[in-house]
Amino acid sequence: MIDRTVFIAGAAGEGVQTVGDVVARAFQTHGYAAFAYKEFESRIRGGRSSYRLRITETPVNAPCGTADILLAINADAGAQYRPDLHKSGWIVGSESDSGADFVIPFRSIAVEHGGEEIYANAAAAGALCAFLGLPLHPLNAALHATFDRRGAEIVAANIAVAAAGHALAETQLDSHGVSQLPYRPTRYALVNAHEAIAVSAAAVGCRFMAAYPMSPSTDIITYLTVHENLGVFTEQAEDEIAAINMALGASAAGARAMTATSGGGFALMVETVSLAGMIETPIVIVIGQRPGPATGLPTRTAQEDLLFAIRAGHGEFPRVVLAPSDPQDAIAKTRRAFDLADRYQTPVILLTDQFLADGLFSVDKSAIPDPPPSGIADPSLVASDYARYALTETGISPRLYFGQTEHPVVLDSDEHDEAGHLTEDLRFTRPAMVEKRLEKGRRLKWEMEPPETYRYDDAEVALIGWGSTRGAIAESVDRLRAAGHKAGSIHFGDLWPLPPFVFQDGIRYWTIEGNATGQLATLLTGEYGVRIEARVGRYDGLPLDAQTILKEWS
Amino acid sequence: MNTRDPYSSEAENQWCPGCPNFGIQTAVKRALRSLDLAPHQVCLVSGIGQAAKLPHYIRANVFNGLHGRALPAATGVHVANPQLKTIVTSGDGDLYGEGGNHFLHALRRNPDITVVVHNNQLYALTKGQASPTTPRGETTRLQVRGVEVDPAHMLATAVIHNCTFVARGSALDLDELADILTHAIGHRGLSLVEVVQPCITWGRHPISWYRDRLVPVPTDHDPTDRARALDLALESGDVVHVGVLFRQPERPTFAASYRTRLGDGPLAELPPIGRDVIAAQCATWGPPTTDTEASEEENG
Numbered sequence A: 001m002i003d004r005t006v007f008i009a010g011a012a013g014e015g016v017q018t019v020g021d022v023v024a025r026a027f028q029t030h031g032y033a034a035f036a037y038k039e040f041e042s043r044i045r046g047g048r049s050s051y052r053l054r055i056t057e058t059p060v061n062a063p064c065g066t067a068d069i070l071l072a073i074n075a076d077a078g079a080q081y082r083p084d085l086h087k088s089g090w091i092v093g094s095e096s097d098s099g100a101d102f103v104i105p106f107r108s109i110a111v112e113h114g115g116e117e118i119y120a121n122a123a124a125a126g127a128l129c130a131f132l133g134l135p136l137h138p139l140n141a142a143l144h145a146t147f148d149r150r151g152a153e154i155v156a157a158n159i160a161v162a163a164a165g166h167a168l169a170e171t172q173l174d175s176h177g178v179s180q181l182p183y184r185p186t187r188y189a190l191v192n193a194h195e196a197i198a199v200s201a202a203a204v205g206c207r208f209m210a211a212y213p214m215s216p217s218t219d220i221i222t223y224l225t226v227h228e229n230l231g232v233f234t235e236q237a238e239d240e241i242a243a244i245n246m247a248l249g250a251s252a253a254g255a256r257a258m259t260a261t262s263g264g265g266f267a268l269m270v271e272t273v274s275l276a277g278m279i280e281t282p283i284v285i286v287i288g289q290r291p292g293p294a295t296g297l298p299t300r301t302a303q304e305d306l307l308f309a310i311r312a313g314h315g316e317f318p319r320v321v322l323a324p325s326d327p328q329d330a331i332a333k334t335r336r337a338f339d340l341a342d343r344y345q346t347p348v349i350l351l352t353d354q355f356l357a358d359g360l361f362s363v364d365k366s367a368i369p370d371p372p373p374s375g376i377a378d379p380s381l382v383a384s385d386y387a388r389y390a391l392t393e394t395g396i397s398p399r400l401y402f403g404q405t406e407h408p409v410v411l412d413s414d415e416h417d418e419a420g421h422l423t424e425d426l427r428f429t430r431p432a433m434v435e436k437r438l439e440k441g442r443r444l445k446w447e448m449e450p451p452e453t454y455r456y457d458d459a460e461v462a463l464i465g466w467g468s469t470r471g472a473i474a475e476s477v478d479r480l481r482a483a484g485h486k487a488g489s490i491h492f493g494d495l496w497p498l499p500p501f502v503f504q505d506g507i508r509y510w511t512i513e514g515n516a517t518g519q520l521a522t523l524l525t526g527e528y529g530v531r532i533e534a535r536v537g538r539y540d541g542l543p544l545d546a547q548t549i550l551k552e553w554s
Numbered sequence B: 001m002n003t004r005d006p007y008s009s010e011a012e013n014q015w016c017p018g019c020p021n022f023g024i025q026t027a028v029k030r031a032l033r034s035l036d037l038a039p040h041q042v043c044l045v046s047g048i049g050q051a052a053k054l055p056h057y058i059r060a061n062v063f064n065g066l067h068g069r070a071l072p073a074a075t076g077v078h079v080a081n082p083q084l085k086t087i088v089t090s091g092d093g094d095l096y097g098e099g100g101n102h103f104l105h106a107l108r109r110n111p112d113i114t115v116v117v118h119n120n121q122l123y124a125l126t127k128g129q130a131s132p133t134t135p136r137g138e139t140t141r142l143q144v145r146g147v148e149v150d151p152a153h154m155l156a157t158a159v160i161h162n163c164t165f166v167a168r169g170s171a172l173d174l175d176e177l178a179d180i181l182t183h184a185i186g187h188r189g190l191s192l193v194e195v196v197q198p199c200i201t202w203g204r205h206p207i208s209w210y211r212d213r214l215v216p217v218p219t220d221h222d223p224t225d226r227a228r229a230l231d232l233a234l235e236s237g238d239v240v241h242v243g244v245l246f247r248q249p250e251r252p253t254f255a256a257s258y259r260t261r262l263g264d265g266p267l268a269e270l271p272p273i274g275r276d277v278i279a280a281q282c283a284t285w286g287p288p289t290t291d292t293e294a295s296e297e298e299n300g
Helices: A016-029 A075-084 A106-114 A117-131 A136-150 A152-176 A193-203 A218-226 A240-252 A263-279 A306-311 A327-344 A354-358 A429-447 A467-482 A519-528 A546-551 B021-034 B051-057 B070-080 B092-098 B100-109 B154-160 B174-186 B207-213 B226-233 B256-262 B275-283 B292-299
Strands: A003-012 A033-039 A046-056 A067-072 A085-093 A189-191 A206-211 A233-236 A256-261 A283-289 A320-322 A347-353 A361-363 A410-412 A452-454 A461-466 A487-492 A494-496 A508-513 A534-537 B042-046 B061-064 B085-091 B113-119 B165-170 B191-196 B214-216 B240-247
Touching: A003 A016, A003 A075, A003 A117, A016 A033, A016 A046, A016 A117, A016 A136, A016 A189, A033 A354, A046 A075, A067 A075, A067 A117, A075 A085, A085 A117, A106 A117, A106 A152, A117 A136, A117 A152, A136 A152, A189 A193, A193 A206, A193 A218, A193 A256, A193 A283, A193 A327, A193 A347, A193 A354, A193 B275, A206 A218, A206 A240, A206 B070, A218 A233, A218 A256, A233 A240, A240 A256, A240 A263, A240 A283, A240 B070, A240 B100, A256 A263, A256 A327, A263 A283, A263 A306, A263 A347, A263 A410, A283 A327, A283 A354, A306 A320, A306 A347, A306 A494, A306 A519, A320 A327, A327 A347, A327 A361, A327 A429, A347 A354, A347 A467, A354 A467, A410 B051, A452 A467, A461 A467, A461 A519, A467 A487, A467 A508, A467 A546, A508 A519, B021 B051, B021 B085, B021 B113, B021 B174, B042 B051, B042 B070, B051 B061, B051 B085, B061 B070, B070 B085, B070 B092, B070 B100, B070 B113, B085 B092, B092 B100, B092 B113, B092 B154, B100 B154, B113 B174, B154 B165, B154 B191, B154 B226, B154 B240, B165 B174, B165 B226, B174 B191, B174 B240, B207 B214, B226 B240
Parallel strands: A003 A067, A067 A085, A206 A233, A206 A256, A256 A283, A283 A347, A320 A347, A410 B061, A461 A487, A461 A508, A508 A534, B042 B061, B042 B085, B085 B113, B113 B191, B165 B191, B214 B240
Antiparallel strands: A003 A046, A033 A046, A033 A361, A189 A361, A320 A494, A452 A487, B165 B240
C-alpha cells in the first residue's frame, strides 16, 4: 500500500500552496487519493508555512504528522521542519548548504528552461513528482489545468521547467530505486469542505448569504460571489451582527439564507441566534472553528466551540448543531441544515474548522443534493385569520413569508401571541409559546442521525470523536487493530439535539477532540450518563492525526 | 368602497396616552393610503423601544427584531423581495445609538427603503436616559451632571453620504408629515425622515416649546443645494426647519446588479439553480481531462 507524505515548506508568498496544489492535482490525475493540509501563520509575507500532502491509493483524508520527503522552498525551511521528518526521510532543497539530501537548483533551472526565475516552483514540482515516482504527464495535465487561463506561453514555460526539474531529480535518484507509480483508473474529486458547503447550499436553493470576512470561514462567501452562476446573492456586511440580521431578514421574506463566521464572529451573532429561535425563522450559520480564546490563533485549527454552539443564545429555544467530517459529508449536512431550519423554523449551525476549510480531501464523485421541499405553508390551506404563531400539536405553525399572500405576516422578538403581537399574558400565552418552541426541539431529536460506529461490535475500547477528526480516528483504530488491540470508534456528526444512542457496558470509552477540556466528553456524560475513561485532546492549533492519538495509548 | 381603515391593527397599544407617536402612526397610515398600498405590500421593520412598537399598531407585515438591528434586517427583506415597500420605524437610540454603525453602512448601500427615526432625544422605555441626540448639558435620570458629550448629527451624516432623500418632520404636524412620508416612500433609494417627537413623560420641554421652534423650510429652499441642506440638517437651536432638506437624483440601489440578472421578483419564487450548473461546478473538483497519455496507457 502506497502511503507517502510530503511537506512543502517555505515562507508565505513563496508559492508553497501553488506547488502543493499542482502536485496534488497531478496525483489526482494519476488515480491516487491526495490529502492536503495547509498550516500557515497569520501574516501576508514571510514566516514559515507548510503544505502537507499525503498520497494514498484509497482516501484516508487524515494528516500524517511526519514527512517522508521535505521539500524546502528556501534555505531556512529545511532546518525549520527537520524535526517533522521521518528518520529515513529526505530533504530536497535548492541550496547546497541547506543540509538537503538532494540539491535541485530550482531557480537556475527556471532561468535556463523557462527564461525567468518565477518558474522556480515548476522545477520544484517536477522534482517532487520524480522523488515520489510520478511520471511527467499527469503533472503536465495539472499544469495545464492550473495555468491555461494565463496563456499558452506561461503553460509552455511551466511544463519545460517542470520537465527539467523532473529529469534532474531522476538522474540524482538513479541509485535510490524509486519505483514508478502505476496509473490507477480511480477518479476522486479534490475539494475542501467550505467549497462543498457553498455548492451544496446553492444546489438546495440558498439564495442569500451575508458575512463578514473572518478566517477560516471567508472562502464560502468568496466562492459564491466568484461563481455568480450559482445564483446566490452575497453581501460583505459591516460586521457579523449585520450579516446575520440581513440573512434573517431575507429569510423572513422567503429566501433560503445563510451566514458564515468563526467563533469570535459567532459571539457577535449570538443575540440574533436567539432572535431566530424566537421569531421562528430559518437560518443556517456556518462556524469555522479556530483556536481561541479571543483572537487566538487565527489561521490554525481547533474544535473548541462545541459547547458554545450548543448553548449560545439567551433564553430557551430549539436549535440544531451538525458537524461535517469531510467535504462529502458537508454536502449532505448542508442539505439537512437547510431542510431542518426550514421545517422546524429555527437556527441550524454547521460546525466546521480550519482543517476542513483549508484541507483538500479526496472524495468519490459526489451526488448533487436535490433541494429539500419548501417549509413554506400552502397559502390555500391557511386560515382566513392567518396567525403566524398558531398553536399546533407539533409546535410548528404554518409559515408564510412577507408579501407571499394577502395575509400580513407579523414576527416579533418580544414574547408574542399567535398573531405575532407582543403580549404580557403570563397566565396562558407565555407558557403556551414556551412549550410550542420547545416541542419543536423534542421532535427534532427524532430527526437526528445516530453516531457512526466503526469496528465497534467486538471492541474493548472505543474512541469517540466528532466532526473533522473522523479520518484520523479511523486510522488510529486500524493501527490499533493491526497491533492486536480490539479498538473501535463512535463518531458524532449530529451534536444537537443528541440522537438516541445506547453506550454498551463493558467497553472503555476515550474521547478524542481538538480541545483541551474534552467538550464532547462533558456533553456525553451529561446527556447519556456514559463514563469516559480518558479525554484525549490536541490544542496546539494543528489537526489531530493518528500518531498524536496513538501516543496517548502507550 | 371599503371605508374601514385597512391598516387597523388589533394589537393593544402600549404608548402613553397623548404620545406624539400616535401622530407618526397616523401619518404613516395616511401615506400608505395615499400611495394605495395594501397591508401585505408593506413591511414595517423595527428594533426595540416605544417607537419600535409602531409596526404592531399598523396592519402590515412586521419584523420587530432586535435593538439596533432594524436596518440590516430591512436590507435583507428588501433584497429578498424588492416589490415590498420596506419601512423602518424606530427611535433615535435604536437607529443612531445601538445601530449607529448599520446606519452609516445603510447610507452607503442605498437600499430602496424608507427610514423613519422617531427622535425624542432620549431613551424613554428605559425611563429617561440620554440618547445620541440629547443636547450637551441636559440633565437626565442617569446623566445627573448633564450630558458631557456632543450630540450626533445623523441628518448631516446622511447628507454627507449623498442620501438622496433627507427630511425632518414633526410629529405635531400630521399633514406635513404625511406629505413628507408619502414622498419618502415613493422615492427610489434610501429615504430618511427624522421626526421630532417630543416625549411627554421624560422630555424636558412642554409641547409648546417645540411648536415655537419648528418652522417650515423656506419656500425658496432648493433641496439640491448641498451646502444649504447641511446647514438645515445641523440646526439644533431656537429655529429648526421642518420639510425636505436634501434631495438628489436617484442613484443605483442596493442589489441592482444582481437584480439586473435575475429580475425583480421575490427570491423565494425564483426557479432552483439548474442541476447542470451545479454539476459543472462539481466537475471542476475532478481531475483535469487533458491527460491523453494516461488514457493511452489505460487503453494500451
